[in-house]
Amino acid sequence: MDIITSVDALRERLQREPDNVFVPTMGNLHQGHIQLMRLAKRRATACTVVSIFVNRLQFGPKEDFDRYPRTLQSDSEKMKEVGVDVVFAPNEAEIYPAPQTFVVEPSDLQHILEGAFRPGHFRGVATVVLKLFNMVLPHTAIFGKKDYQQYVVLRDMVRQLALPVEITPAETVRAEDGLALSSRNGYLSAAERAEAPRLYRTLQAARGEVLEGKRDFQRIELQAMAELAAHGWRPDYVSVRRQADLQPPGAG
Secondary structure, three states: OOOEOOOHHHHHHHHHOOEEEEEOOOOOHHHHHHHHHHHOOOOOEEEEEEEEOOOOHHOOOOOOOOOOOOHHHHHHHHHHHHHHOOOOOOOHHHOOOOOOOOOOHHHHHHHOOHHHHHEEEEEEEEEHHHHHHHHHHEEEEEHHHHHHHHHHHHHHHHHOOOOOEEEEEEEEOOOOOOOOHHHHHOOHHHHHHHOOHHHHHHHHHHHHHOOOOOOOHHHHHHHHHHHHHOOOOOOOOOOOOOOOOOOOOOOO
């Protein structure tokens, strides 16, 4: 496994690879990330490339950029065990050698749902992923469905900019109690971790009502919000949306 920190060295290494599959991450790897890498490894003839870069542009001013865990040594051991071929672990100056004044604006998708509560987040995600695509030149890139809005933003970016990359979604990996695996789960106290699976149960209950044919979506959303609030949560939103484009059901 090659660990590479510069764009020039990365391009030189990948010149001899006819095909590569790319898994971009911010590190602090868990089994959800590992599953993405295993999916990449199924392409037997492809070179598996994983990036580890904590991208400042996608963090808000009061978010956790400075304290986000940087765990390259333990991450490297996990990736080596999976059989990753190339790890691209640049520093910030390598990705942003000058102020990033050219950015990707992901249309209205960046202003709804998660984007409404994290202004600029999806602009930062789309911008860094486009730069990484230009550096890695992958044939396929794999993204987890846990961050489904991110997946839709990047899928649409690839389509509209005619990028020669196939975007492959991967299913969310969950703990036995239903909690989606996330690098930020480590921020939870023991009591918060014990309570966290309620989110999945609440969303499953809402999903069940929709699948039963109930169409009072506002009631379903408010009921889910109330269930969480009754147990001490402060949820930003629960919203029923179309899978294809994240618009409300029945929207034009």
